[in-house]
Amino acid sequence: MTSAPLSPAQLLAVHQLLDGVAERQRHDFGHIVSDVKPDGSLITACDRWSDETLVQGFAQICSGESTLSEEGEKHCPATSAFWVVDPLDGTTNFAAGIPYWAISVARFVDGRPMEAFLDIPSLRQRIVAIRGRGAWRNGKRLTAETRLAAGSACVSLCSRAIRVLQRRHQEPFPGKIRLLGVASLNLVSVAMGQTVAALEATPKIWDLAAAWLVLSELGCPVLWLREDPTALVPGRDLSDVGFPVLAASSEEQLTRLRPWGESLLLP
Structure with missing residues (x-):
């Protein structure tokens, strides 16, 4: 296990994983049934599938790094590097047919985000940030x-x-x-x-x-x-x-x- 930044091959694998999850969410949008979680918030089968897919994917991309997620493990990992995931942020919008939601992913190293990925499936936009290197939207650098x-x-x-x-x-x-x-x-x-x-x-x-x-x-x-x-x-x-x-x-x-x-x- 390493707490170094993601390699180019690992970054590519993350993008490919997100591509698949975003495509499934676009396919399911408008054709879902929601349940109510114990805290009163909504959840759909797409939330659960997205969470399982991302957790399994990150385990393959970075062996030994745990994942903290809204729909899964909620105890803060003890490893120096771990993933933090909201597989479908904006479930209320998604369930109501409002086409604005996100896949939110960050990899923490030594207590702070090292890499971040925010995908907006309905807009086909992906915002990426890497600590100390900047941020991009669909590959185009964002600036202050x-x-x-x-x-x-x-x-x-x-x-x-x-x-x-x-x-x-x-x-x-x-x-x-x-x-x-x-x-x-x-x-x-x-x-x-x-x-x-x-x-x-x-x-x-x-x-x-x-x-x-x-x-x-x-x-x-x-x-x-x-x-x-x-x-x-x-x-x-x-x-x-x-x-x-x-x-x-x-x-x-x-x-x-x-x-x-x-x-x-x-x-």
Whole structure:
């Protein structure tokens, strides 16, 4: 077992694995039946198949590296390198026939994401980030300059973050609100220049892992509002652990939105 970056052959194998899962999800979209998990969230047979396929695939690509996933093992691995997977982020959209969801994958090395892959099957887009080397969309490099040039005035919220509008009802919200219904894509929208900030109230580690590295590689400041995912403890059950987070396109935007983010923590 190694904790080195993925080799070119391993990267190719990851892309081929994701190609197969994305194709199956496109095929199943619009033809699925959902169940309700014990926590009240939805799950489909496609979620389960995608999870099993990815977990088995990563075990072959990187022998000895465990996988932490939304639909599978939820205890933080003790190995220095492991995978974090949300096989179908945005199941509610997927089950409702809304064509916007993602496959979120990150490989952690020494407590932080080393490689990240965010695939948006319906758009046939794949965002890739490698620690210290940058980020790309469909092979085209993303830069902070193009992100800042987009000129967006939008702020992305998750459904649970809407309560900040009630807690600070005396003030106008500083942005045009968007709700995408996909935690990973809410966060990565900042890195893409689609929004100037994103606020997630209860994301799990598999929701944010891939987007976190993309944000980091493009210089987007991130504020962990409660727990810091860099302090993951091996063996800890992460089933019910949320990492409230505010991501922004600049330190100025982070400062402007910070009071709204911190209001999430009020009783």
